[in-house]
Amino acid sequence: MSHRPDTLAHAPLGRESAYPERYDARLLYPIPRAANRAPLGIAAGALPFVGEDEWHAFEVSWLNTRGKPVVAVARFRLPADSPHLIESKSWKLYLNGFNQTRFASRERVIEVLERDLAAAAGAPVSVALFGVDDAALMPRQLPGECLDELDIAVSDYTPSADHLKVGQAVVEETLHSHLLKSNCPVTGQPDWGSVLIRYRGPQLDREGLLRYLIGYRQHQDFHEHCVEHIFMDLMARARPERLLVLARYVRRGGLDISPWRATPGERPPEPLRLARQ
Numbered sequence: 001m002s003h004r005p006d007t008l009a010h011a012p013l014g015r016e017s018a019y020p021e022r023y024d025a026r027l028l029y030p031i032p033r034a035a036n037r038a039p040l041g042i043a044a045g046a047l048p049f050v051g052e053d054e055w056h057a058f059e060v061s062w063l064n065t066r067g068k069p070v071v072a073v074a075r076f077r078l079p080a081d082s083p084h085l086i087e088s089k090s091w092k093l094y095l096n097g098f099n100q101t102r103f104a105s106r107e108r109v110i111e112v113l114e115r116d117l118a119a120a121a122g123a124p125v126s127v128a129l130f131g132v133d134d135a136a137l138m139p140r141q142l143p144g145e146c147l148d149e150l151d152i153a154v155s156d157y158t159p160s161a162d163h164l165k166v167g168q169a170v171v172e173e174t175l176h177s178h179l180l181k182s183n184c185p186v187t188g189q190p191d192w193g194s195v196l197i198r199y200r201g202p203q204l205d206r207e208g209l210l211r212y213l214i215g216y217r218q219h220q221d222f223h224e225h226c227v228e229h230i231f232m233d234l235m236a237r238a239r240p241e242r243l244l245v246l247a248r249y250v251r252r253g254g255l256d257i258s259p260w261r262a263t264p265g266e267r268p269p270e271p272l273r274l275a276r277q
Contacts, residue, residue: 144174201240
């Protein structure tokens with residue numbers, strides 16, 4: 001089980017916080033990725049995957065130059081090779097600061113968001129703003145076959161790569177499960193999600209894979225690190241030629257996150273949002 005890292009000693013997560021209504025970029029709290037990657041054998045500057053952390057913010061608002069509120073849904077994309085992730089509560093506080101701040105245009109809001117988030121992450125961050133009725137935000141389904149109807153007995157609720165077994169046949173398939181759950185490493189709050197695995201390689205034993213995924217149920221870690229943990233375990237145990245691991249976590253406090261990690265050349269499905277998001 002993961003424990004609270006020293007990098008969170010001064011983070012707003014788990015603390016009582018006043019929610020500002022004026023813009024302040026200093027509210028963003030970056031967290032080095034390296035500390036959580038080291039236990040997985042991932043060396044700084046030598047990532048064994050490509051990927052992004054995709055965030056959606058559903059509580060974005062600001063004032064136009066005449067003081068009239070504007071509301072939007074924002075999509076943010078952080079590259080997996082950025083030296084920092086951004087702590088979620090600090091992100092919420094930062095976005096709340098836009099509520100009573102005037103901006104000349106939608107483009108100016110995007111410009112400010114991209115500048116501040118890139119400074120915190122240490123790498124370029126892309127930002128898109130959508131209207132709340134935009135068709136791009138309508139719920140969709142994950143591709144592939146769902147594992148959740150498998151009738152299995154489960155008694156292990158911590159991640160164990162021993163459950164991952166493969167056969168002789170080489171296959172190319174896409175599998176998913178909605179039974180992913182982990183816990184915040186600071187507050188202990190549950191983080192519910194869905195996970196998609198697309199691979200080409202020795203065929204994964206589906207019952208073992210589902211037991212493995214359910215094993216995160218009492219695991220404490222950030223969303224991004226859970227996805228990296230799954231990716232590394234699958235690469236080590238199954239040795240696929242190609243692999244994509246994508247998680248779609250349920251919204252909490254107006255933010256959801258969907259990290260993905262993959263072997264070079266693999267790309268996730270087109271942006272989608274699930275009903276629980």
